[in-house]
Amino acid sequence: MDPLKARGPDGLPVLFFHKFWDVVGGNVTSAILDVLNNEAPMEKLGEVVVVLIRKFSRNRLLFGGDCVEQGNFWDRVGKLAEEFRRDGIGVSVPKVCGSGSLGWILPNSGDFKLNIDAALDYDNCRYGAGMVIRDDRGIVVVAAALSFFGKVSMDITEAKAILEGLLLTNNLGLFPMSVKSDALEVVGLCNRKSSSYGDIDNIICDILSLKFKCIDTSIVHVPRECNSVAHFIAHFAVLNGCSNVWSNVFPDWLSVLAKADLSSCNPFFGK
Secondary structure, rough: OOHHHHHOOOOHHHHHHHHHHHHHHHHHHHHHHHHHHHHOHHHHHHHHHHHHHHHHHHHHHHOOOOOOHHHHHHHHHHHHHHHHHHOOOOOOOOOOOOOOOOOOOOOOOOOOOEEEEEEEEOOOOEEEEEEEEEEOOOOEEEEEEEEEEEOHHHHHHHHHHHHHHHHHHHHHHHOOOEEEEHHHHHHHHHHHOOOOOHHHHHHHHHHHHHHHHHEEEEEEEEOOHHHHHHHHHHHHHHOOOOOOEEEOOOOOOHHHHHHHHHHHHOOOOOO
């Protein structure tokens, strides 16, 4: 399968890689290494540009990296290849590794922590929100997997997840509450560190209104490694296709994930 035959205005949507990496991964990796290691033909350089455009946009949403205009990608990749050849650095395909020392951290004494994440299946018009509320001992109080239908962007999906999480905590009256999300830009919008426009603005306004009503509630960014349980629940919501809210009794897989978080966290530092 030619990697440039995928649907999308720029050729390679992120979900295409996610679903078909076993098919196109070798071609994409080879194209990138050809550009870095050799005087690759221009069409190979074009493939690398197409790959990085989508990947860079996604990384900006999650980690807040500086966004490069699409028109500057060609120069950026060309300079990268030139520096690589000049320095003579070898490249190999990276291996997936563990999260190292990063992990879930207990909230402060007397507080609750709500971890939130979102998942998106654009092709099937479905997205989901995963959330888990834990007390200062790391015990799961409530968890929810919410499934929705519609074609929305990833930032709207993340914002919708935060809104649903605030609604849940407000209805349960669990305060003080520290809300954690790995969507850096959306968290910034929720804390008025940047301005929102378009469709996401309505959701952000609802979040700000609800946050004002909630007592001692903060919305904070955390690395993806600190949000693994919510991440899994969000994908479960998308795959399952229906919404679930659990309290007192939880699925075995959720209990296992929560215990793994608890066993790896530092009980002496709340955050």
